[in-house]
Amino acid sequence: MKTQYIIYPAMVAMLSTACGKSNVNEQGIEAQNEMSTELNGDDTTMVKRDGTLLSGTLDEADSTRLPAPVINAIENDEVLSKSRIISTSSKIENSITVYEVEFELSDQSNKTVEFLENGNVRQ
Structure with a gap:
């Protein structure tokens, strides 16, 4: 026991x-x-x-948050405001942040536009 x-x-x-x-x-x-x-x-x-x-598990459209001036520029553009954003990215050139946004246009073609921090389109 x-x-x-x-x-x-x-x-x-x-x-x-x-x-x-x-x-x-x-x-x-x-x-x-x-x-x-x-x-x-x-x-x-x-x-x-x-x-x-x-x-490809991360959604590239959410890869870079766009600042308010860039969003306003897109919303005020007649063509881009009706397009779908496919991807976004940013890069710094000469101490200026440049936002690259790829759009899918209504005719199913793609267009890439580069915006400066203030919302102006880069030439």
């Missing part, structure tokens, strides 16, 4: 330590490290848990 008081707690202790919690914590830490790395602006791929890549 006394051996049951020793064996049962020992079995419970062995079972609780053998659950593999350390492996789960290591995987969680590894996943956090992957998520906290700096993103590349041109990278639109995501990695599934098994390591395979899913390309």
